[in-house]
Amino acid sequence: MKNLFKNIKKYPLIIFFGIVLYVVSIADWFSPQYEFSDLENRYLSTFPKFSVKALFNNEYTPLVEDFTEDHFIKRNSWISLKSISETILGKGENNGIVYGEDGYQFTKVLNADYTQRMKNIAAIVQFMENNPDVNINILLAPTAPSVMTDKVKPGSPVNNAEGVITQLNEAVGKENVVDVRDTLKAHCDEYIYYRTDHHWTTLGAYYAYADYMTAIGRVPQPLDSFEFEYVEDFLGTHYSKSKNFNVEADTMSYIRNDSQIDILGEVNSIYDYEKLETRDKYAMFLRGNNSFSSIKGSGEGKILVIKDSYANCFIPFLTGDFEQIDIIDLRFYKQSVKQLIGQEGYDEVLILYNSETIDTDIYVPVLNLFN
Amino acid sequence: MIFSNIFFLFRFLPIVLLIYYIVPYKYKNGIITIASLIFYSWGEVKYFPIMIASTVVDFFASRTIERNRGNRRIEKICLAVSMCFNLGMLLFFKYTDFFIANINNFCGTSIPLLHITLPLGISFYTFQTMSYTIDVYRGKVEAEKNIINFSAFVTMFPQLIAGPIVKYTDINKKLNTYEGRITLDGINEGIRWFILGLGKKVLIANNVGALWTDIETMGFAVGTPLAWLGIIAYSLQIYFDFSGYSLMAIGLGKMLGFDFPMNFNLPYISKSITEFWRRWHITLSSWFREYVYIPLGGNRKGIKRQILNMLVVWFLTGFWHGADWNFMLWGLYYFLLLTVEKVFLLKKLEKHPVIARIYTILGFVIGWAIFYITDLGVLGGFIKTLFSFTPDARFGYYFGSYIVSILIGILCSTNLTTRFYNKFKDNNYVMLPLLTVIFVLSVAYLVDSTYNPFIYFRF
Numbered sequence: 077m078k079n080l081f082k083n084i085k086k087y088p089l090i091i092f093f094g095i096v097l098y099v100v101s102i103a104d105w106f107s108p109q110y111e112f113s114d115l116e117n118r119y120l121s122t123f124p125k126f127s128v129k130a131l132f133n134n135e136y137t138p139l140v141e142d143f144t145e146d147h148f149i150k151r152n153s154w155i156s157l158k159s160i161s162e163t164i165l166g167k168g169e170n171n172g173i174v175y176g177e178d179g180y181q182f183t184k185v186l187n188a189d190y191t192q193r194m195k196n197i198a199a200i201v202q203f204m205e206n207n208p209d210v211n212i213n214i215l216l217a218p219t220a221p222s223v224m225t226d227k228v229k230p231g232s233p234v235n236n237a238e239g240v241i242t243q244l245n246e247a248v249g250k251e252n253v254v255d256v257r258d259t260l261k262a263h264c265d266e267y268i269y270y271r272t273d274h275h276w277t278t279l280g281a282y283y284a285y286a287d288y289m290t291a292i293g294r295v296p297q298p299l300d301s302f303e304f305e306y307v308e309d310f311l312g313t314h315y316s317k318s319k320n321f322n323v324e325a326d327t328m329s330y331i332r333n334d335s336q337i338d339i340l341g342e343v344n345s346i347y348d349y350e351k352l353e354t355r356d357k358y359a360m361f362l363r364g365n366n367s368f369s370s371i372k373g374s375g376e377g378k379i380l381v382i383k384d385s386y387a388n389c390f391i392p393f394l395t396g397d398f399e400q401i402d403i404i405d406l407r408f409y410k411q412s413v414k415q416l417i418g419q420e421g422y423d424e425v426l427i428l429y430n431s432e433t434i435d436t437d438i439y440v441p442v443l444n445l446f447n
Numbered sequence: 448m449i450f451s452n453i454f455f456l457f458r459f460l461p462i463v464l465l466i467y468y469i470v471p472y473k474y475k476n477g478i479i480t481i482a483s484l485i486f487y488s489w490g491e492v493k494y495f496p497i498m499i500a501s502t503v504v505d506f507f508a509s510r511t512i513e514r515n516r517g518n519r520r521i522e523k524i525c526l527a528v529s530m531c532f533n534l535g536m537l538l539f540f541k542y543t544d545f546f547i548a549n550i551n552n553f554c555g556t557s558i559p560l561l562h563i564t565l566p567l568g569i570s571f572y573t574f575q576t577m578s579y580t581i582d583v584y585r586g587k588v589e590a591e592k593n594i595i596n597f598s599a600f601v602t603m604f605p606q607l608i609a610g611p612i613v614k615y616t617d618i619n620k621k622l623n624t625y626e627g628r629i630t631l632d633g634i635n636e637g638i639r640w641f642i643l644g645l646g647k648k649v650l651i652a653n654n655v656g657a658l659w660t661d662i663e664t665m666g667f668a669v670g671t672p673l674a675w676l677g678i679i680a681y682s683l684q685i686y687f688d689f690s691g692y693s694l695m696a697i698g699l700g701k702m703l704g705f706d707f708p709m710n711f712n713l714p715y716i717s718k719s720i721t722e723f724w725r726r727w728h729i730t731l732s733s734w735f736r737e738y739v740y741i742p743l744g745g746n747r748k749g750i751k752r753q754i755l756n757m758l759v760v761w762f763l764t765g766f767w768h769g770a771d772w773n774f775m776l777w778g779l780y781y782f783l784l785l786t787v788e789k790v791f792l793l794k795k796l797e798k799h800p801v802i803a804r805i806y807t808i809l810g811f812v813i814g815w816a817i818f819y820i821t822d823l824g825v826l827g828g829f830i831k832t833l834f835s836f837t838p839d840a841r842f843g844y845y846f847g848s849y850i851v852s853i854l855i856g857i858l859c860s861t862n863l864t865t866r867f868y869n870k871f872k873d874n875n876y877v878m879l880p881l882l883t884v885i886f887v888l889s890v891a892y893l894v895d896s897t898y899n900p901f902i903y904f905r906f
Contacts, residue, residue, distance in 0.1 A: 080631075087635045088875050089882070093642075096886075098465075101457040137448075137489050144454040145894060154894035161888055165654070168848040171895070186664040231844035233661070319895070 104149040113146075115155065117316040117355045120146040156321045163322070173318035174234055179271045180227040181314035182220060182234040187435065193240055196440040197247045200427065203413070203443040204248060210417055210425050215254040215288055216241050217276060217386045217430040220269035223260045237431035244434075254291045256284045270326045273312020274430075275358060278304065278329040281390040289397065292424055297396055303332040310357050328357050333392045337362060339369040346371060346392060361388035367408035371401040377423040382406060382413065382443070387428040398424075406439040412446040448489040449608075449901050450695045451648045453893050459486065467703065472625035476599040479703065483602035487567065490608075494566040497536065502598045504532045505576040506591065509583040513590035522584055529580035533573040540566055545770035568608030570767060574734055576601055579615040581738060588616050596622045605699035609692045611710035612730040618705050628704035639872065639882065641698030646885035647691030649892050651859060653899055654852040656684035658845060659819075660900075667820060667829045670839025672846075674832045680849060682815045683856035686715060689728070715860040718803040719796050720784045720810050731767070735760050754789075758782050768818070773826060777817045784810055 084090060113120050124130065124139035131137070148154065162170050169175060172184045204212050218237035221228045228234060237257070245253050260268060260276075260283055268280030276284075282299055289296035310328035330347060337346040344363065351360040362369065365385055375397040381387055382404045394401050402420065404413065417425065434440065448455050463482045470478055488495045508529040515521040544560045551557055579600075582588045591597040600622055606613050621628055659681040662669055669677065693710035700707040714726035724732055743756040758779075765778015788796070796803035813830065820826040858864075871877040893899065 083631055087631050088879060089635050089638050090631060092879060093638050093882070093886070097457070097461050101461045104457055131492055134491065141448075141452060141454040144458060145896070148453055148457075148894050151894055154891040157888070157891040158895045161891065165851045166847055167852075168844055186661055229844060229847075231839075231841040233841065233844070 100149065104147075107147075107149040109147045113151070114355050115152050115316075115319055117313070155319050159319055159321045163320070168229060168232065169318075170320060171317045173314050174229075174232045175318070175320070176221070176224075176227040176229060176232070178227060179324040180220065180224065180269075181272055181318055181320075182228065182232065183274055183314065183432065184233050185235045185432065185435075186233050190435070192438065193243070193435045196434050196437065197240075197244055199441040199443050200244070201247050203427075204252065206414055206444060206447070207417055207425070210422055211292070212425045212427070213252055213254050213288070213291060214244065214248060214427045215256065215284060216244060216434060217284060217428065218257055218260060219430055219432050220274070220276070222431065223257070224264055224269055225261075226264070235432045235435070240431050240434050254284075254288050256287045259283050259287050267327075270310070270312050270328070272315040272323060272326050273310070273358060274314060274432075275312070275386060275389065278331060278389045278392075281386075282393060285390055285393040288426065294397060297393075302393070304329050305332060307352050307357060311355060312358065316355075330361065330389065331392055333395060335371050335373065335392070335395045337369050337371050339363060339366045346395075358385070358388070361385075362391060362403065364388075365405045365407070366403070367405055367410070369403045371395060371403070373398045373401055375399055378402070378420060379424040379426060380404065380417065380420070380422045381426045381428060383426075383428040384430060384433045384437070386430045386433075390428065406442040407437075409442065410446065413443055414447045448486050450692070450699070451645060451889070451893060451899060453890070456890070456893075464702065468629070472628070475625075475628070476593075476596050476622065479599040479604075480595060480602055483599070483604035483607060486604040487602065487607060490567050491564065497566055497569075498572075498602060501533070501536070501572060501576055502594070502601045505529050505580050505601070506594050506597045509580050509590035510592075512580070512583050516586075526580060526584045530577060533577040537569060537573045539563075540569055542766075542770045571610050571612055572601060572607060574612050574731075575614065578612075578734065578738060582614070582616060588619060591615070591619070591622075603700075603703075603705070605696040605703070605705075606707055609689070609696070610728070610730060611693050611696060611707050612734050613700075613707050614734075617708055621705050624704075630704070633701045633704055637698045637701030637703075639698070639878065640694050640701060642882045642886050642889075643868075644691045644694030644696075644698055645889045647687045647694060647859070649691075649889040649899070650885065651852065651856050652684045652686075652688035652691055653892065653896075655680040655849060655856055656688070656900065658849045659684060661845070667825050669832065670837040670842065671832055671835065672842040673839040674829060676842065676845055676849065676853070678812055678816050678833070680853060681819060682715075682812050683853060683860070685815060685818075686711070686860065687856060713860065713862055713865065715808070715811070716804075716862055717807050718800055719788055719793055719807055720781065721788050721793060723807060723811055724781070724785070731764070735764055739763060754786055757785060757789075761785070771821050772823060773817055773821050776823070777814060780814060780817055 110120060111122075112118070121139065121142045123143050124136055126136060159170060169184055174182045174184045176182055200214060216237065218241065219235040221232070221234035222237035241253070241255060241257060245255065260280060263280075263283055266279060267277055268283065269276050282302070286296040286299075307328040307330075308325070310326040311323065312326060315323055333346060335346050336343050346362055348360045348363045351357055365388070371391070373395040375395070377398050378400040379394065379398045380402045381391060381394075383391075384405070384407075387403070391401060391403065400420075402416075402422070404416075429437070429440075448459060450456075459482075463478070467475060467478050467482070484495065484498065487498055508525040512522050512525045515525075540563055543563065547558050547560055579588075583590045591600070600613075600615055600618060603613070659677050662673065662677040667674075690711035697707045697709070708730055710728060710730050712726040712729065714723050717723040717726055740756055740760045743759060744752055745756060746753045761778045761782035762775065763778070764781070765774045765776070768774045768777070796806065813833075816829055816833070817826060820829055
């Protein structure tokens, strides 16, 4: 033993990596474990419950590995280190997020498979045939890279809305599609999309709102009639994945609006201001995504909005124009939309999705279910 | 479990090493066996009995041969039992569905597929146990008397699931050495190899491999420049992944006190395909040479017989890599190149070293396309793209994102790395910072891992 200690001095590698291995392992074992990662805006995995069945189905050990990775000591510093290394290597992306110019980040899309898009467009056509007596419009919000084309580095694998909107125009007829591409492109030097989040800004949503009102034969309220509020340090969904060390935070905006929203019987302000204190600030709008909710407005007529989260900052513009705004998220709504339309007698139905949702979302066909 | 994983690095490895180092020598092989069985079961607990059966069958087959030396009949029966068991398992688990699918295809039947998950590393350990019994049968080595020592050889976790293919004769002396098996020199070298291997796998292979995965997601429907960039990236990925994994295994072996054979020797600097295969996956090539090619007569029975022997070996080599037509095609492709080289090309290549290098690189790069793309129609299209010209708007993006990683990969494929290593391996002022950087970066990539594939699942 004495000999060993004498000899090992000649091997600094063994001493150093021996210490590193054991100190890090033991420190990691005793380091505090967090339920939620603020950086990644997600709940970290919990230690899996052992069962013989899970073990034999190979469902236990991979979760133990995930847990170890998720709770590894100084996880966030390791993530930043990787991001720095990737930047030095000149990587144009990290974890499925493609970097554009001026701090813009986009979702990486390689998809050459358009079967879900075709299914979704067919579902919309079917929905219009099933409900001939109500005025239905479809507004596909183009994703950021389709509008902010000068922020996209050439050849980047990102979503392009042109194809899906053209196909939709052909399938349902131009008169039922509110095509906001040109309007948004005309304003592309304004702050209409977040850099670190996949949504449009409230300003971007306003331009789409104005187009929509014109399309249904109403007059949109002017931009300066809305009072914008700003929230600094908004880091959105893209950043939650890319976690790039050199991020520039966004400024989130919302318009002043005192309307109340009724979510399955619970009535509250349409904005959840508490969310502004958290990472997930965009979730303030309409209090997140709910299966069915309803807003009492001060205008005339009833509208049904079938939507994804892009509509959440769009809908507050409608409260001055409609008396009742009902909102459905098909990912959670498990009842017949046709029956609802029959009961409520809406004047307008608006389907509002972003162009990428139509390419990938599997819940759009719920439009025609449960009838 | 794989080595390039936080759980392995900071849970399994420290615990196993600690126990292994502190227990008395007579228990060390037992510790290896237990640790290896946990390591193996971690990935696929259902196949635990296969591992046990593999150990027991060859142990007793060889013991029986040893006890009945001179009785040719019993010797032959025992050898046949071992061969049938090992090859039978390999055929059953790896190839059954392939045969069923093709019978269905050709005869129009619809026999349901079995959908068996391939037991991890089966292609590696069946070859190892088989070679052991053959060696005992040939009288090259005495049968192992201690089943614990033998199971330590079969299951030994560093080389269990992705090679190198360690033969019993490579490590039998160390297995039975108690005093002095472990040396500080060995541990020191093991640490160096392991970290370098980890870096090869995590920092180079994973980094360039992501590009090829994107191209696969695009259905290989890319323009010419992107196709070349992609297949170069894949060539680097498979080399750094596989040789990195082997290096980690060799390093872990050294830390446990064993000397595994080297598996790769800078294959991409070869000046002929013949040379390439002397440098690539050396333990597999030498296995086929020793247990198939030479018993068939090798090159001692005339050129025609030699070419036939090569055909058999390369067909088997291809098929060993995976149960699909493209792997057979890949084996036959190399058979063809090697035969042409043997007959006349090799002599000409020696006179033109530059052309020889270009030809060799082209040879194995096309080889990797055949190796990877299972659908023969898609493969044809991809190779056509390589040799025609269609532009690709996405090329600029991918070039910018990957060129640095690819250049690092190419640089590290040359003999600069070995020259550097041989010069500085004992200079701790160089090695300590270098290995620290590689280790820390590798951990960072593993913590935030989105792409860390295990690419030998078909072997």
